[in-house]
Amino acid sequence: MGWTPRSAEILRAVAAYQLAQEALAASFAARWAKALAAVEAREVAGSLSELEAAYAAAVRESAAASYALSISFYRLVRALETGRVIGGPGYRPGASLGSLWQDFNSLTGKRTGSGPRTPLPVDTRNPFPAEDLKREAERAAETFRHQVADRVAKHERERAGRGSAALDDAELMAWEREFLESLKTGGSGAGGMLVQDGGRDMIHTTLQNDPGALGYYRKTDANPCYFCALMAGRGAIYKSKRTAAFGAHPHCHCQAVPIFSRRYQLPAANDRFSRMWRDFGGGSLADWRTYYSKTTKT
Template structure:
C-alpha cells in the first residue's frame, strides 16, 4: 500500500521534472510567444503520466481485491488464468519495483469490469483548462502589469527579482495543477471502480508523509463505507493522497491515519480554521 502511494507520487514527480525541464528551456521573455508549444508539452506530459497512473491503479486494485477476496476482477489488462503471482507481477511492473510475489494457482474470476472508460477528450479539456488558468492567463496578466509599469520605474535587480517571483509562482501553480491531473488518472479509476464493484465495501485515504490539515482530517476519519452516494475523493494540487479500496472488514489502516484520528480527538472540536492552526503546530515538518 505504501509502495502504491509512493509509486503514484513518483509519477507526479516524473511529470514535474519533465515540465520543469520544458520551462527551464524557455527564456522568461519568450514565454508569451511560446504558449502554443508550452501547452502541447504540458498536456502531453500530463497525458502520459496520467495513463501510467491509471494502469498502476488498476493493477493495484485488482491485486488488493484478489488478496482480500481470493477472486480476480475483469476489466482493462485482465488476463485469463490470473493468479496472485501474476497480479503481483503486474503490480511490480507498474511500480518498477519488486514489492511482492504470490502463488500461481488460478484464481476464481468475476468477469465484471468496474473500471471507468478512459475519457480522453474530457482529460484533454481538463489539461487545457489547467494550462489556461496556471500559465496563459498568468502570462497575460503579467504582460499587462509590465506594460502598465513602464520599465523605467524598476531598476534591474528589482526587475529581475520580480520576474523570478513570477516564474516561480507560474511553475508552482502549473506543476501542482498538472500533478493533480496525473494522479487523478489513478484516483478516479479506483474511486469509480469502487462504486461499480459489488465486492468493494469502501475505501480509506492513504496520505503522503506530510499531508495538509485537510487531508489529515479526512484520513483520520478512517474507512469511508460505500453508500448510494459516496462523495468525491477530494484531492487538491500538491496532494499525494490515494484512495485505498477495501473489500472486507479485515483491512488495516495505516498508522498515520490512527495518529491523525487521535490528534482530532485531542483537538476536541472547533472550526476548520482552528483545526488548521492546531494541526500545523503539532504536525512534524
C-alpha cells in the same frame, strides 16, 4: 470463503502505490519545468501554444501511467483481501497472487511483493471505466489557462505598465524569475493533481461498479495538510449511492484505497490522525488547523 485478508502485504502494496503515484506527479513536474526552462521570460507569451501542447502531452502520458498502475493496484488489493481476481483491462487468464504482484512490481519499478502461482477464482465483470480522454483534455486546458496563460497575460500587462526604466537590472531579473517560478509551481501542482486523478478518479468510480467493493479510505503522503489528515482520520468511507468526490487538491498526494472486507487494516498514520482528532476534542476547521500544525511540529 475462508480467505484471510493478507493485511501486511496489502499495507505494503498501499505504501508502494502511494509513492508510485507521487512519483508520477513528480516526473510530470520535472517535464513541465524542463519545457519552461527552454523559454526566456520575455518569450513566454509568444510560446504559449507550444507550452500548452507540451503541458497537455505530459499530462496525458503521466495520467495514462496512473490509470494503468491504479488498475493493477486495485486488482492486487482486491485479490489479497478476498482471494478472487477481477476481470477488465490487464486481466490475464490464470491470474494468481504471483502474477498480480509481478504486474504491480513492473509498473512501480520496485519489487514490493510476490506470491504463489495458484490460479485464483475469477469475477469476470469489468468494473473499470474507460479513460475519459475528452474530459481530461478539457481539464488540462482549463488548468493551463488558470495556472499559466492568465498569469502570463497579467505579467505582460504589468511589464507594459512599468515602462523600461522602472526597475534596475537586478530587480527586473528577480521579478522575471519569480514570474517563471510561479508558472512552474502553479502548473505542476494543478497538473500533478490531474495526473494522479487518472488513477484516483478511476478507483473512485470503479468502487461504485464493483459489487465486491465496500468503500475506500484515504492514504496520505508522508506530510499531509490538515484537511487531508482529517479526512484520513475518518477511516473507511463506505460507499453509498452518492459517495462524495474524493477531494484532492493541488500538491496533494493522497490516494483512494479500495476495501473489500470488513477486516481491512488501516495504515498506522490513519490511526494516528484519528487519535489526534479525538484528543483535539472538537472545534472549528480553523481550530483544527492550528491544533494539527502545532501537534505535528513537535
